[in-house]
Amino acid sequence: MSKTMSEKILARASGKKNVEAGDIVIANIDVAMTHDLTGPLSVQSFNEIGTEKVWDPSKIVIPFDHQVPADSIDSATNHIIMRKFVEEQNIENFYDVNAGVCHQILPELGHVVPGEVIVGADSHTCTHGALGAFSTGIGSTDMAMVFSEGKLWFKVPETNRFEISGQLNDNVYAKDVILNIIGQVGADGSTYKACEFAGETVSNMSVSDRMVLSNMAIEMGGKTGLVEPDEKTIEYVKARSNKPYKLFKTDLDAPSLNIIDIDVSDLEPQVACPHNVDNVKPVSEVDVEIDQVFLGSCTNGRLSDLRDAARILKGKTIAKGTRMLVIPASKEIYMKALDEGLIKIFVEAGALVSAPCCGPCLGGHTGLIGAGEVSLSTSNRNFKGRQGSPEGEVYLSSAAVAAASAIEGKIVVPQ
Ligand SMILES: CC(C)[C@H](C(=O)O)[C@@H](O)C(=O)O
Numbered sequence: 001m002s003k004t005m006s007e008k009i010l011a012r013a014s015g016k017k018n019v020e021a022g023d024i025v026i027a028n029i030d031v032a033m034t035h036d037l038t039g040p041l042s043v044q045s046f047n048e049i050g051t052e053k054v055w056d057p058s059k060i061v062i063p064f065d066h067q068v069p070a071d072s073i074d075s076a077t078n079h080i081i082m083r084k085f086v087e088e089q090n091i092e093n094f095y096d097v098n099a100g101v102c103h104q105i106l107p108e109l110g111h112v113v114p115g116e117v118i119v120g121a122d123s124h125t126c127t128h129g130a131l132g133a134f135s136t137g138i139g140s141t142d143m144a145m146v147f148s149e150g151k152l153w154f155k156v157p158e159t160n161r162f163e164i165s166g167q168l169n170d171n172v173y174a175k176d177v178i179l180n181i182i183g184q185v186g187a188d189g190s191t192y193k194a195c196e197f198a199g200e201t202v203s204n205m206s207v208s209d210r211m212v213l214s215n216m217a218i219e220m221g222g223k224t225g226l227v228e229p230d231e232k233t234i235e236y237v238k239a240r241s242n243k244p245y246k247l248f249k250t251d252l253d254a255p256s257l258n259i260i261d262i263d264v265s266d267l268e269p270q271v272a273c274p275h276n277v278d279n280v281k282p283v284s285e286v287d288v289e290i291d292q293v294f295l296g297s298c299t300n301g302r303l304s305d306l307r308d309a310a311r312i313l314k315g316k317t318i319a320k321g322t323r324m325l326v327i328p329a330s331k332e333i334y335m336k337a338l339d340e341g342l343i344k345i346f347v348e349a350g351a352l353v354s355a356p357c358c359g360p361c362l363g364g365h366t367g368l369i370g371a372g373e374v375s376l377s378t379s380n381r382n383f384k385g386r387q388g389s390p391e392g393e394v395y396l397s398s399a400a401v402a403a404a405s406a407i408e409g410k411i412v413v414p415q
């Protein structure tokens with residue numbers, strides 16, 4: 001019978017010939033990720049289970065990214081707990097405070113290959129579906145079970161496949177596409193569905209841009225965000241990983257598949273307005289002054305984003321009364337941005353550049369907003385209080401809109 005990618009991957013991982021949407025399966029986990037913020041609770045729950053050793057220390061990846069370098073005594077304590085766990089359990093893939101944001105370094109450092117089942121104690125683990133893996137966020141206590149058994153139960157999801165067609169206009173990016181989709185279907189528009197991104201527009205996108213789509217699948221309730229692997233995926237993976245991989249594609253007549261056609265040929269730059277990710281408008285309809293611009297995060301802190309922003313900021317100055325924070329998503333991106341002279345452009349324009357971390361994305365540190373202030377951010381969430389004061393406001397956009405707006409001091413369409 002015809003099947004979706006998710007059904008095929010979950011069948012493989014659970015050792016079954018056939019599974020279909022709605023089935024409950026117990027899948028073997030290929031990669032389990034937890035970080036400095038959600039890790040300590042997983043460790044505590046793991047200790048409560050009483051298993052002495054994790055099921056496979058080579059399959060666990062632990063990056064520190066949310067509170068790095070430690071921004072409080074509590075976070076320093078969390079780091080100590082996690083470093084101790086890494087040592088006791090001989091975790092092979094541990095990345096301390098200097099590596100970058102988990103969802104960037106997992107694919108970049110070769111931990112993600114097509115066909116795998118990946119779980120992370122972080123909701124944006126759906127990002128890795130961009131490489132054709134079934135990848136999803138789980139809770140810290142579920143993670144403790146994975147540490148112990150290497151398996152987890154899943155209800156096999158139905159699939160919403162977004163068939164995206166049309167060539168993107170200048171200054172329109174993957175971020176505008178995904179904001180527009182979420183605006184159309186709503187924040188609950190794909191609840192517990194595997195979201196697939198397909199069509200000519202997606203085929204033409206780089207792997208980095210596909211990650212932007214997959215990253216935000218959770219913002220419409222998606223269980224995962226998948227892109228069928230193609231030559232670009234294979235090229236990306238082969239350059240970074242020597243793990244074996246398996247390519248799965250969706251049969252277009254699969255019974256659990258719902259196809260949604262999206263034409264982006266006339267799409268303008270988009271912005272998600274406070275306080276929900278699905279409150280999306282074209283930038284041209286918004287007239288808002290901004291106090292802070294944040295360029296970074298696991299959504300848009302990649303090299304292509306820094307390049308897009310630097311192209312616009314080169315030789316310009318950030319508006320008086322507006323501040324801009326730039327945080328590359330990983331060490332590799334940071335070093336390439338240094339080599340290419342991008343960091344110099346940002347600093348000259350008046351931006352503050354920080355070492356890779358989640359930073360202000362979740363209002364953790366490195367630049368929070370106060371009451372009455374407005375942030376324009378390239379990240380993925382704009383809930384009340386997300387970046388500091390609950391009396392502040394957060395707008396979400398592409399890197400290009402963020403850079404152009406930093407120069408004007410208000411949200412504008414890049415020229
Ligand atoms: C801290 C973590 C639990 C959280 C998540 O799961 O997404 C964070 O990364 C976020 O983006 O809000």
Ligand code: SF4
Pocket residue numbers: 066101102103122124297298299357358361362379380
């Ligand atoms: S960058 Fe933001 S969205 Fe991504 S993992 Fe960190 S806090 Fe979560």
